[in-house]
Amino acid sequence: MSERRDTSAPDYALRHVRVGWTALFLFAALGLALEALHAFKAPWYLGVAGESRRLLFTLAHAHGVALGLVNLAFAATAHLLPRRAHPAASLALIVATILIPGGFFLGGLFAHGGDPGLGAILIPPGALFLLVALALLVRASR
Amino acid sequence: MEALFVWTLVGLAAGLLVHRSRSAAAIAAAAALLLSTAAGHALWAARAHRRDRSLAALRATVPQPIFDRGYASSDACGACHPTEYATWHRSYHRTMTQTASASTVRASFAGETLTDGDGKRYHLRTSGDELWVDISGVGARRIGMMTGSHHMQAFWLPGGRGNEEIEFPFTYLFDDQRWVSRRDVFLVGREYSKDPSVWNRICVECHVTGGQPRVEPRTGVPESRAAELGIACEACHGPAARHVAANASPFRRTSLHASGAADPTIVNPARLAPARASEVCGQCHGIGCPPDGWMQDGIRFRPGETLGASKQILELASLGASACRAQIAADASFAPSRYWSDGMVRVSGREYNGLIESPCYQRGTMTCLSCHSMHDSDPNWQLSRGSDGNAACTQCHRAIGDKLEAHTHHAAGSTGSTCYNCHMPHTTYGLLRAMRSHQISVPRVQSTLATGRPNACNLCHLDRTLAWTAAALRRWYGTPEPRLTDEQRTVAAALLDGTRGEAGVRALTAWSLGWTAAQAASARDWMAPLLVELLGDEYPAVRYIAYRSLRTLPGFADFTFDYVAPEEARFAAQSEARARAAKLLPAAASRRAELLFDGDGRFAGGELERLEAERRDDDEMFLAE
Numbered sequence: 001m002s003e004r005r006d007t008s009a010p011d012y013a014l015r016h017v018r019v020g021w022t023a024l025f026l027f028a029a030l031g032l033a034l035e036a037l038h039a040f041k042a043p044w045y046l047g048v049a050g051e052s053r054r055l056l057f058t059l060a061h062a063h064g065v066a067l068g069l070v071n072l073a074f075a076a077t078a079h080l081l082p083r084r085a086h087p088a089a090s091l092a093l094i095v096a097t098i099l100i101p102g103g104f105f106l107g108g109l110f111a112h113g114g115d116p117g118l119g120a121i122l123i124p125p126g127a128l129f130l131l132v133a134l135a136l137l138v139r140a141s142r
Numbered sequence: 143m144e145a146l147f148v149w150t151l152v153g154l155a156a157g158l159l160v161h162r163s164r165s166a167a168a169i170a171a172a173a174a175l176l177l178s179t180a181a182g183h184a185l186w187a188a189r190a191h192r193r194d195r196s197l198a199a200l201r202a203t204v205p206q207p208i209f210d211r212g213y214a215s216s217d218a219c220g221a222c223h224p225t226e227y228a229t230w231h232r233s234y235h236r237t238m239t240q241t242a243s244a245s246t247v248r249a250s251f252a253g254e255t256l257t258d259g260d261g262k263r264y265h266l267r268t269s270g271d272e273l274w275v276d277i278s279g280v281g282a283r284r285i286g287m288m289t290g291s292h293h294m295q296a297f298w299l300p301g302g303r304g305n306e307e308i309e310f311p312f313t314y315l316f317d318d319q320r321w322v323s324r325r326d327v328f329l330v331g332r333e334y335s336k337d338p339s340v341w342n343r344i345c346v347e348c349h350v351t352g353g354q355p356r357v358e359p360r361t362g363v364p365e366s367r368a369a370e371l372g373i374a375c376e377a378c379h380g381p382a383a384r385h386v387a388a389n390a391s392p393f394r395r396t397s398l399h400a401s402g403a404a405d406p407t408i409v410n411p412a413r414l415a416p417a418r419a420s421e422v423c424g425q426c427h428g429i430g431c432p433p434d435g436w437m438q439d440g441i442r443f444r445p446g447e448t449l450g451a452s453k454q455i456l457e458l459a460s461l462g463a464s465a466c467r468a469q470i471a472a473d474a475s476f477a478p479s480r481y482w483s484d485g486m487v488r489v490s491g492r493e494y495n496g497l498i499e500s501p502c503y504q505r506g507t508m509t510c511l512s513c514h515s516m517h518d519s520d521p522n523w524q525l526s527r528g529s530d531g532n533a534a535c536t537q538c539h540r541a542i543g544d545k546l547e548a549h550t551h552h553a554a555g556s557t558g559s560t561c562y563n564c565h566m567p568h569t570t571y572g573l574l575r576a577m578r579s580h581q582i583s584v585p586r587v588q589s590t591l592a593t594g595r596p597n598a599c600n601l602c603h604l605d606r607t608l609a610w611t612a613a614a615l616r617r618w619y620g621t622p623e624p625r626l627t628d629e630q631r632t633v634a635a636a637l638l639d640g641t642r643g644e645a646g647v648r649a650l651t652a653w654s655l656g657w658t659a660a661q662a663a664s665a666r667d668w669m670a671p672l673l674v675e676l677l678g679d680e681y682p683a684v685r686y687i688a689y690r691s692l693r694t695l696p697g698f699a700d701f702t703f704d705y706v707a708p709e710e711a712r713f714a715a716q717s718e719a720r721a722r723a724a725k726l727l728p729a730a731a732s733r734r735a736e737l738l739f740d741g742d743g744r745f746a747g748g749e750l751e752r753l754e755a756e757r758r759d760d761d762e763m764f765l766a767e
Contacts (some may be wrong), residue, residue: 039392043214046221091162095155095175102151110144112190118144121182122151125175 012086013075016093020071023097027064030105034061049113056108056116064101067130071097074137085140092133099126145183152179196272203300204241204286204307205346205353205366212381213352213369219382222389227375229517233524235373237291239349242298244268247288249295249314249321256312256321264312266321275299275310285310287341287371289349292522293317293573294327298341304363307341315574326706329571329649329683331762342366347441348426351377354440378422378516380409380445409446416509421449423510424494428455429480429487431466455495458485479766482569482593486581488646489767490572496580506538508582535561551618557602557659567598568654571646572767574686576653587612588624594647596639601654604636605664607736611635633753634736636664640672641753645681645763652676652684656691666695667728668737671745674719675754682706692719697726 034057037045044050045057074093078086099122106119156172209215216236220227230236240246251273256264265276273285286307287298295314298307312321324338339345342364346353352369369376376382385407389395398405404413411422422445431454432441443452454464458481461470470476482488487495494510502508513534515526528534536543539561552558564585568576583589585598587608599611609631615621629638639651654660655669673695676688685705692698701722703715724745733739738746 041221041386041390043218043221043386047215047217048220048227049217050221087163087165088167091159091168092171095158098151098155098158106144106147106151109147112193118183118186119148119151121179121186122148125178129171 012090013078015090016071016075016078019094019097020068020075023064023068023071023101027061027068027101030057030064031061034058050111052114052116053108053111056104056111056120060101060104060108063104064097067093067097067100081137081140085136089133089136089140092129092136096126096130096133099123100130102126148179148183152176192270196270199284200241200286203284203305205305205342205350205368205371207370208367209369209383211352211369212383213376214381214383214386215370216374216376218386219375219379226517229519230375233516233521234290234292235377235516238289238373239345239371240288240291241371242273242285242288244271244273247273247295248291248316249288249297250319254321258311258323264310273297289341289345296324301340303361304358304365305342306364309338309341311338322706326682326686327574328767329645329681329763329765331645331764332680333762334764340364343437347432347436349373351375352381352440355437356439357437359438373426377426378409378411378445382408384408409444411445412511414446416503416507418446418448419511420494420497420503420509422446423514424449424455424498425453427491427510428494428498429492430454431456431464433465455498457495457499475764479764482595484589484593484595486569486579486583486593486595488570488595489765490570490577491767493580496570496582500580500582502538502582508538512537532559532561535565551614557662560659563602563659564598567596567601568657569595569601569650571649571765574683576650576657585611585615586621587615587626590635591624591626591630594643596635596643596647596650596654600635600639601650601657602660602663604651604654604660605634605668605732605734605737607631607633608635608638629753632736633738637672637736637738637750637753640676641750642757644761645679645684646765648676648679648684649681649687652688652691656687656694661694665729665732667726668732668739670695670698670719670723670726671738671747671750674716674723675750677703677705677712677716677719685712697722 034045045054071093074090081089103119103122103126106122107116108119110117110119152175156175159168159172159175162168207215216227216230220231237246244251251266251268254266256266258264262280263278267274267276274282275285276282283299285297286300289296289298293316295316297310297312299310300306301308309324311324313324313327314321315327342355342357346355346366346368350368350371351374353366354368355364355366357364357366369381385405388407389398389405404410409422411419414422421443425441425443425445428449433453441453443449449455454466456464456466456470458477461467461477464470480487480489480492485499487493497503497508497510500508502512511526513526513529514524515529516524519526523530525534532543532546542549546554546559550559550564557563562578565582566578566580567583567585569579570577583598587597589595590597590600590608597608597611599614600606600608603611607630609623609626612621612623612626616623636651636655639647640655643651652673655673661669670692673688673692677685677692679685679688682705685703689703689705692703693701698719701715701719703719704711707715728737728739728745730743733743733745735741738749740746
């Protein structure tokens with residue numbers, strides 16, 4: 001596999017380092033904001049009617065942070081992967097990093113009672129992009 | 143705004159796909175993302191439109207929660223008090239009033255067609271989450287609200303004036319899983335007129351939190367509102383907006399937790415003085431005289447205040463001096479439909495009246511919370527943990543608890559040694575059953591003679607005479623024996639009550655005949671003839687209770703009887719029951735003269751009919767439960 005290693009790996013690594021740290025910063029900040037909402041007992045967030053919002057924001061926080069770490073893992077291992085694996089997997093992973101936590105966040109921001117907002121429709125395609133990225137990486141790493 | 147954010151994210155993702163990789167696959171993925179988002183958006187918008195339209199239609203006709211006057215809603219409470227919120231949420235107080243929806247209704251809306259006394263037909267159906275009824279000659283009407291979710295569920299239809307809600311003429315009984323006429327769930331005489339109730343004039347007082355009828359004095363059109371539908375946190379703890387705002391500060395919360403001090407921004411009934419604590423429940427569980435102007439502004443009472451300042455509680459002795467005296471004087475049935483003639487309350491839901499007449503309240507510190515709890519109880523009777531037995535009483539009456547048998551003259555652990563059975567007997571009526579009186583009393587045959595109310599002893603010892611009870615009370619407690627008639631000396635009290643008593647007494651007797659404790663104390667094998675006769679009672683409620691009790695007797699478990707069927711069908715079923723009863727031979731111990739068995743051990747059915755035919759108290763009545 002070493003002779004097929006990608007010479008452009010540092011470019012991809014840098015891109016995912018940027019995306020990963022940015023996602024970590026944004027969604028760790030979201031976590032801090034959620035803690036503040038708890039501390040000050042914001043009814044909009046903690047009220048019973050806000051149960052869906054609370055769940056969706058928590059999921060946005062968790063998925064955002066987790067996907068940030070996945071991006072950093074991608075950056076750290078990009079040099080081990082064959083060149084053909086990079087473009088599609090990288091793109092799919094970045095799109096998933098936008099759509100999944102973004103969908104959860106917007107779904108929670110505009111939640112209507114027990115129903116999430118329109119943003120929730122971004123989550124399934126985001127999940128699909130994530131699966132595609134992971135499948136490509138699994139195939140490339142064999 | 144929401145769509146703008148969503149499409150911005152989607153645009154960003156699609157742009158990345160196309161910009162970074164101009165391959166056909168990336169363009170196809172971007173196109174698929176845009177298309178799937180557009181499809182999802184269209185579906186979501188259609189669903190949101192349907193939901194908004196349905197909600198708007200409901201809001202136009204149903205009183206809506208409005209958080210003014212310092213109310214904050216149970217939603218706000220749940221954020222910081224999840225356990226208390228959860229225990230309240232499972233209670234039947236919460237679901238006392240709900241907006242009608244297919245997802246929360248307990249009654250069946252599976253296409254039933256109901257017919258009222260005038261031949262008008264009502265076809266029940268759902269449409270999405272909405273409940274609808276198609277009324278012959280009227281058209282389709284959407285059901286606005288539901289009342290109750292414990293034993294039965296009643297429904298309300300828009301009246302067309304303001305947000306007036308009119309009683310739907312049928313009620314669903316959960317135990318029986320059937321619809322019956324609204325009239326047939328009350329103990330009400332045939333000739334007694336009962337117009338459909340208007341929710342905005344009656345129920346708004348207590349079945350919501352912070353209710354305001356807001357009936358326009360000139361036109362009578364209501365624009366009712368409430369802080370919350372159902373009986374929620376703020377009904378007992380008072381308006382909470384100030385409490386919620388103050389406790390947004392984590393420093394204040396920490397300080398309060400550390401000090402253990404009461405929070406002055408909210409009322410905790412458990413920390414109130416006994417009288418004030420009970421008044422929190424009494425605001426609804428008492429027979430009250432609403433003050434002038436309540437039809438506009440509602441009852442001004444707030445937990446922690448003196449109830450009498452906002453709503454006078456009506457006791458029989460003081461009716462004539464009450465602010466409602468003119469209204470009461472105009473309604474001859476007011477007192478008889480609520481009180482026994484000695485002033486004891488006889489209908490359910492008015493337990494506070496019983497409490498304040500009790501010596502344990504008047505001379506002690508007893509409150510509703512001595513036995514009941516909202517947050518640490520089973521939702522059925524809301525008895526606090528440990529209060530379903532003698533511990534409720536012996537927490538104060540320790541000396542009696544220590545020598546229980548000496549006091550009760552019954553074996554310890556038996557139902558005869560259960561404090562409730564003697565001092566809180568089932569002499570209250572409501573919800574098609576007997577309930578415990580909440581006026582702590584002492585069994586007296588004299589009370590039975592004066593009021594017609596069965597005494598505690600004979601509600602368990604149904605097979606014994608009043609003379610037997612009077613003799614036991616004299617022997618054990620020195621209670622003087624009253625003068626009794628020959629019948630009272632020779633015929634079992636239950637037979638007299640079941641045949642000669644007024645409808646309310648017959649209902650209590652029929653229920654007691656099915657009560658496990660009474661069946662154990664009195665044997666069951668003699669009961670069938672009396673219950674069979676009660677199947678023919680002119681009051682549907684009595685027939686209903688008699689049937690339920692009859693089903694508990696051997697030989698009747700599979701017997702079917704429809705208490706609201708046409709008279710012919712009921713008579714036929716009653717004849718079948720009579721034939722079954724005739725085949726059942728009671729044990730020798732039950733073939734006694736006071737149970738109407740002759741010297742040869744044969745049941746004297748004619749004697750039972752004679753007693754019934756000579757009923758002294760056959761006045762039309764209505765119990766205002």
